[in-house]
Amino acid sequence: DAGVTQSPTHLIKTRGQHVTLRCSPISGHKSVSWYQQVLGQGPQFIFQYYEKEERGRGNFPDRFSARQFPNYSSELNVNALLLGDSALYLCASSLGQWNTEAFFGQGTRLTVV
């Protein structure tokens, strides 16, 4: 098993653009969570999806949205990018909604210029 995979690994966008980040969970895992990690800080929770439904949302503006597909992969979308959105975006998968052992991907490094 390849583990949690994220694409792309690096991305440069201009202010005002939108971006889509992708995540494939470990086979058999039904829960996907997204985190934003700014340099020098711990990850900040953005969303959790389980069985294609949003189960939790962190303190992020509506410019951030996500969805989960029938194969449990997930997309994170960010609209109207700001310089402050520059960060490492991490995806984590876990077996169930309440199973709290999270397995992380390598992350997508987003730079907004």
Add this chain to the structure above:
Amino acid sequence: AQRVTQPEKLLSVFKGAPVELKCNYSYSGSPELFWYVQYSRQRLQLLLRHISRESIKGFTADLNKGETSFHLKKPFAQEEDSAMYYCALYSNYQLIWGAGTKLIIKP
């Protein structure tokens, strides 16, 4: 508010010396706490969780509800322990993270 605090951004110790990485939390109720580790150029991975009460790679962590702490300890540091360590608290579908401590083991 729920919060995790790791007071040390950087901790440097000699090989063979004891290590203690501090973690304090703020949470009403019974906390579920974790330590994650990130080695150089690798992804975040779970090191241990308090409910399992295991020792992983020689590390242990004890939950102290009175002091609201979950410090990570190892009696004899090894060079391969050099990494970034994060303490995290599970609450309402999410992990709440500390800022992390960079551990450097000097030869």
